[in-house]
Amino acid sequence: MxxxxxxxxxxxxxxxxxxxxxxxxxxxxxxxxxxxxxxxxxxxxxxxxxxxxxxxxxxxxxxxxxxxxxxxxxxxxxxxxxxxxxxxxxxxxxxxxxxxxxxxxxxxxxxxxxxxxxxxxxxxxxxxxxxxxxxxxxxxxxxxxxxxxxxxxxxxxxxxxxxxxxxxxxxxxxxxxxxxxxxxxxxxxxxxxxxGCRPAARFRADPVGEGIDHEAEFRRWTYRRNGSFDRNRLAAAVGALPPQLLRLKGPCRIDGEVQPQILQMVSRSWTLLPPDVSNEQITDAITLVGVGTADLPADGELDAILDGALVAPLAA
Incomplete structure (x- = not known):
């Protein structure tokens, strides 16, 4: 065989x-x-x-x-x-x-x-x-x-x-x-x-140190809403997010625009662009995923900042 x-x-x-x-x-x-x-x-x-x-x-x-x-x-x-x-x-x-x-x-x-x-x-x-x-x-x-x-x-x-x-x-x-x-x-x-790299000996791995416990050093935050953002208020809201938030990414609706947008923020820089893929997971709902340091403020505080940029929810 x-x-x-x-x-x-x-x-x-x-x-x-x-x-x-x-x-x-x-x-x-x-x-x-x-x-x-x-x-x-x-x-x-x-x-x-x-x-x-x-x-x-x-x-x-x-x-x-x-x-x-x-x-x-x-x-x-x-x-x-x-x-x-x-x-x-x-x-x-x-x-x-x-x-x-x-x-x-x-x-x-x-x-x-x-x-x-x-x-x-x-x-x-x-x-x-x-x-x-x-x-x-x-x-x-x-x-x-x-x-x-x-x-x-x-x-x-x-x-x-x-x-x-x-x-x-x-x-x-x-x-x-x-x-x-x-x-x-x-x-x-x-x-x-x-x-490609040079073949490594089978059943041999270099020893690693204690490294970083990423679950302890970083924190995740998810923001979900059914609705859309006002573009200008969103710009103000993103600027008001705390520096402990390292990344924010995900699809969202912008009021008055037909196609969902992908919000990407790294450090203090951010973009809002249409997705370049067609995927059923990209829906009308706002789903933003954030990653920050361990001292990132509570979810409710972060939610409130982005809630201030929302307009009326989309009709069912």
Missing amino acids: TQSAPIPLTVIGGVLGAGKTTLLNRLLASGRTRCAVLVNDFGEVNIDAALIKSHDGTTMSLANGCVCCSIGSGFLDTLGRLLDETGRFDRIVIEASGVGDPWRIAEIALVEPALRLDGVVVLADASRIATLVDDRQVGETVRNQFARCDVALLSKRDLVTDTQLEAARAAIHLVRPDVRIELVSPDAVPDLAMF
């Missing part, structure tokens, strides 16, 4: 707002392999999984927690179902949560004979990474993400000067002097196959 070849596993990590889902969509659109995609979101609702475009494979959601903190039964059951479908997929890709350590997820491939670790990729926002590596709130998390990755990808090249780009490279190399750094841009999308 011939044993099937191990399935390549690629893990994509990167801090909140680095552009992991955008990169993954572009990789899936340009690739020639059938991928099983697992998307881990720290929030209660997996917005990122809903924003993955249709592709010749499957997308599965791992929400409401950080997989890297506890390789629990939910993750193992999901992975087991994929491995049972021999021949259906050429590769498994896992998008780690924005606060997660992608290496801790990748280690499963070092002890599971049905998997072959193909690479750990960390995406970094070229306009922010030089400050994030030393940030009091997320710096340790960012540095840990680079510690064992195979390649670092710099995104948002169009937002920085050449000098800022070199500062971004230097910041990463201070953390990992030997790491390979490449750029991603709209006209140069890397292929998943290029992320």
Whole structure:
């Protein structure tokens, strides 16, 4: 009986707002392999999984927690179902949560004979990474993400000067002097196959320290409403949200506009754009998922800020 070849596993990590889902969509659109995609979101609702475009494979959601903190039964059951479908997929890709350590997820491939670790990729926002590596709130998390990755990808090249780009490279190399750094841009999308790393010895994983307990260091917040926002009042509300809120993301309705919009906020910068995917999970309801530091104010206080931007609920 011939044993099937191990399935390549690629893990994509990167801090909140680095552009992991955008990169993954572009990789899936340009690739020639059938991928099983697992998307881990720290929030209660997996917005990122809903924003993955249709592709010749499957997308599965791992929400409401950080997989890297506890390789629990939910993750193992999901992975087991994929491995049972021999021949259906050429590769498994896992998008780690924005606060997660992608290496801790990748280690499963070092002890599971049905998997072959193909690479750990960390995406970094070229306009922010030089400050994030030393940030009091997320710096340790960012540095840990680079510690064992195979390649670092710099995104948002169009937002920085050449000098800022070199500062971004230097910041990463201070953390990992030997790491390979490449750029991603709209006209140069890397292929998943290029992320391959040298084969690791089976049943051997590098020891990891205590790391960060992401459930203790970060807090999630979900805002759900049936209704729509007034655009101007929403701008004021987002500006009034506390600095402890690191990311806010999800679909919402804007009064007077036909199509739902995707709100994305990272630090104090935010955008409101129509979704570039067609997905039944993107409904008329407002569903925003936030991630913040442990001292993020209570949900009720945060809810009240956004409630001030609501207009009359949509008719049933």
